[in-house]
Amino acid sequence: xxxxxxxxxxxxxxxxxxxxxxxxxxxxxxxxxxxxxxxxxxxxxxxxxxxxxxxxxxxxxxxxxxxxxxxxxxxxxxxxxxxxxxxxxxxxxxxxxxxxxxxxxxxxxxxxxxxxxxxxxxxxxxxxxxxxxxxxxxxxxxxxxxxxxxxxxxxxxxxxxxxxxxxxxxxxxxxxxxxxxxxxxxxxxxxxxxxxxxxxxxxxxxxxxxxxxxxxxxxxxxxxxxxxxxxxxxxxxxxxxx
Amino acid sequence: xxxxxxxxxxxxxxxxxxxxxxxxxxxxxxxxxxxxxxxxxxxxxxxxxxxxxxxxxxxxxxxxxxxxxxxxxxxxxxxxxxxxxxxxxxxxxxxxxxxxxxxxxxxxxxxxxxxxxxxxxxxxxxxxxxxxxxxxxxxxxxxxxxxxxxxxxxxxxxxxxxxxxxxxxxxxxxxxxxxxxxxxxxxxxxxxxxxxxxxxxxxxxxxxxxxxxxxxxxxxxxxxxxxxxxxxxxxxxxxxxxxxxxxxxxxxxxxxxxxx
Numbered sequence: 001x002x003x004x005x006x007x008x009x010x011x012x013x014x015x016x017x018x019x020x021x022x023x024x025x026x027x028x029x030x031x032x033x034x035x036x037x038x039x040x041x042x043x044x045x046x047x048x049x050x051x052x053x054x055x056x057x058x059x060x061x062x063x064x065x066x067x068x069x070x071x072x073x074x075x076x077x078x079x080x081x082x083x084x085x086x087x088x089x090x091x092x093x094x095x096x097x098x099x100x101x102x103x104x105x106x107x108x109x110x111x112x113x114x115x116x117x118x119x120x121x122x123x124x125x126x127x128x129x130x131x132x133x134x135x136x137x138x139x140x141x142x143x144x145x146x147x148x149x150x151x152x153x154x155x156x157x158x159x160x161x162x163x164x165x166x167x168x169x170x171x172x173x174x175x176x177x178x179x180x181x182x183x184x185x186x187x188x189x190x191x192x193x194x195x196x197x198x199x200x201x202x203x204x205x206x207x208x209x210x211x212x213x214x215x216x217x218x219x220x221x222x223x224x225x226x227x228x229x230x231x232x233x234x235x236x237x238x239x240x241x242x
Numbered sequence: 243x244x245x246x247x248x249x250x251x252x253x254x255x256x257x258x259x260x261x262x263x264x265x266x267x268x269x270x271x272x273x274x275x276x277x278x279x280x281x282x283x284x285x286x287x288x289x290x291x292x293x294x295x296x297x298x299x300x301x302x303x304x305x306x307x308x309x310x311x312x313x314x315x316x317x318x319x320x321x322x323x324x325x326x327x328x329x330x331x332x333x334x335x336x337x338x339x340x341x342x343x344x345x346x347x348x349x350x351x352x353x354x355x356x357x358x359x360x361x362x363x364x365x366x367x368x369x370x371x372x373x374x375x376x377x378x379x380x381x382x383x384x385x386x387x388x389x390x391x392x393x394x395x396x397x398x399x400x401x402x403x404x405x406x407x408x409x410x411x412x413x414x415x416x417x418x419x420x421x422x423x424x425x426x427x428x429x430x431x432x433x434x435x436x437x438x439x440x441x442x443x444x445x446x447x448x449x450x451x452x453x454x455x456x457x458x459x460x461x462x463x464x465x466x467x468x469x470x471x472x473x474x475x476x477x478x479x480x481x482x483x484x485x486x487x488x489x490x491x492x493x494x495x496x497x498x499x500x501x502x
Contacts, residue, residue, distance in 0.1 A: 033385045034297040035332045035444075046285065050384060052330040075337050077328060080380040081287035081303025089326055089380070090339065123330035123337075125382065127301060128284050 006179055008164040014176070016045075020169045021215050023159065023222060024132075028139075028230035030147050036123075038148025040230075042140035045173055046130035048082075051140035053148040056118035069112035070120050074103035076137050078126045098134045105138050105158065105187040105197035111151040120150060131177035135159050135185050138197065143227050147234070155227050156196055158187035159219040161212040163204055168212045170219050184209075186216040190224035193217065249448065256449040260434050266445070267296075272486060274441040279396070279498060281404055289405035289420075293397040296443060297387035299331075302379065302397030306407050306420070308368060309376040319366020319374045323352035325381035325394065332386040332444075348381060350468045351395045354426040354457030355379075357465030360402065362421055368414060375407060377420075388443040391455050391468075395428035399499065425499040426465050427491035430455045431483040433475065438483060440490055454480065456487025460495065460502055464488070 008015060018024070024045030033039035036052035043049075059065040076098045080087050091099075102124070110120065122145065124137035135158035142156040162172040164180040177183055182202030188195050195213075204212065259266055269275065275296030284290035287303035294300075311318060325348035327335045340348075355361065366375040379401070381394040405420040432442045432450035442450060451473040457466035464484065469475065475483070 033299075033330070034387055035385055036330065039330075048284075050330065054329075054333050057333075075329065077326075077337075079284075079301070079303060079326075079382045080324065080378065081284055081290060081305050081382075083286055086305040086307060086378050086380075089324055091337075121329070123328065125328055125330050125384070127382070128286055 006175075008176055008179055009167060014164070014169065016173060020167055021218070023171050023219055024173065026223065026226055028143060028226055030143055030230050030234040036144070036148070038144045038146070038150070040140040040143035040147060042136050042143070044132055044136045044139075044171070046128060047126070047133055047136045048128040049133060049136040049140045050125045050127060051137065051144040052123045053121065053141070053144045053150065054123070055120040056115040056150070057121070059117060059119040065117045068116055070110070070115035070118045072103050072107055072110060072112065073119055073121045074099050074106070074124070074141070075122070076102055076124045076126070076134065078129060078133070082126050082129045098137075101197055101199065102134060102138050102141065106141060106145065106156055108194070108196050109153045109156055109189055110145065111153065114151055129174070131172050131174040132160050132185070135187070138187050139223055139227060143231060146231055154189050154191045155224060156187050157190055157220040157224040157227060158185065158197060159216055159223060160185040161216045161219070163202065163208060163212070168208050168215060170215050184212055184216070186213065186220065188217055188220040190221050252445050253449045256445045257435055260437050260439070265439070267443070271437060271439045272490065274490065274494070275443070277396070277494070277498070279400060281400060288408060289401040289403070291397040291400040291404075293393045293400070295389060295393045295441060297385060298389055298393050299385040300390060300393040300397050301382045301384055302394060302401045303382065304401045304405050305378045305380070306405060307376050307378070308373050308412050308414070311367070311371065311374040315363075316371035317367045318363040319361070320376040321352065321356060321361060321363065321379070322376065323348045323355070323379040323381070323398070325351070325383070327383050327386070331383040335386070346468070346470070347390055347394060350391055350428070350455055350457070350466060351379070351381065351398050353468075354395055354428055354466035355398060355402070357457070358424040358426040358459045360399070360422055360424045360426060362423060365421055386444060388447045389430055389441050392428045392430050392441065395426065395457065396494065396498065399425055399427070403500065422502060424459045425495055425502055426457050426459050427494050427499070428455055428457045428466070429487040429490040429494070431486050432471070433473070433479065438479070438486060440486060454483045454487070456484050456491070458488045458491045462488055462492070
């Protein structure tokens, strides 16, 4: 990666031609894996993420069991070919942190107390990455949990905002992320406007943060509608077939 | 424990059906499930293929990067094959360092490509002793309904056929298509109660007493073999399995791979 400065906004437009508050194209497919109890394929621009849910099933090792509720396990993993320079396979510090914050983003909506002593396992594979993979992973995981029939209060929707060339914009792509001034992923429970994930890298003024959060929340609501529509489509279709 | 009982019942069911000359999905013993391939899905990879055999899905990506050669082969490029049985793909897979199954999968695929000298590694030398191209084949399993090896091997050769060596990206000059000299295809044959079957699904795999992966080339030669499973095989059986393997590989090659 060359580090020389590039212009990210020209004539009021982003390099991709998107507006400041415009999401990249999104594609959602529900129930794409046979072996998993629930699954979802989620595309956000050039990001391709696949999520699978297994469980609730017996928790191993046993001392990780919680006698009062299910324990959610979340594994975020990048395929070695998903990035420009091949990524060494297996977990690293970054993916471990992402796994943890993503789990905490989903925990609040899952009715974990219904399944004491069990594990609900969420596996996210990033097949191609273009900035925003953790948000794509959370969106996929949330739909996969619903597809697995895990009782939930609501879906969780996630998107990042950032700052490029002094402007606060929605959903950074890799170029904007590399050369921009700030990146802030947000996850939200749309029905209650509850934020379940919030991270920030870079530098934002207080007003920029406040505006950015509003833009992110609006973005989350749009994604929420698409997630819902994908689930409705899958289940209205399979209902007709059977 | 409940899981194990169900496993046993399934095994018996598969076994009984096969004794009657049938398979649960209606296939003949020597029929593959439907194969679909999609190429170049991953723009970040230098070559990639998604292979689906029945409900088994494997995504193979190839990345080519400059690096140092091994000291004992200073004028040769490096080929590295890696497989991840990610827990997303099956309730039986677990996270953690690669286990013996993923190592075996990667090594069998690697052996077929190496044995057939599909890639001329000497052509991948940039500067002797200093810099060569390293070809990474990464096998990412997405859904395991059996026979990962055949799917991964097909994905590997199809991805290699589409590889563009990223000379420009690294400020180098040279021939940018990767020269491919052969088209190795893996076919796994299993034995269940004395019967031989190809392309086992996950239940057939668990009912199989032995398993032989045969990797064969365009001229009908063999470039890799791997026997697994708990029982031994007679010479007669092995010869038969190899014949089946070569014949099925020929059919797959004709359908999915170019003539080299």
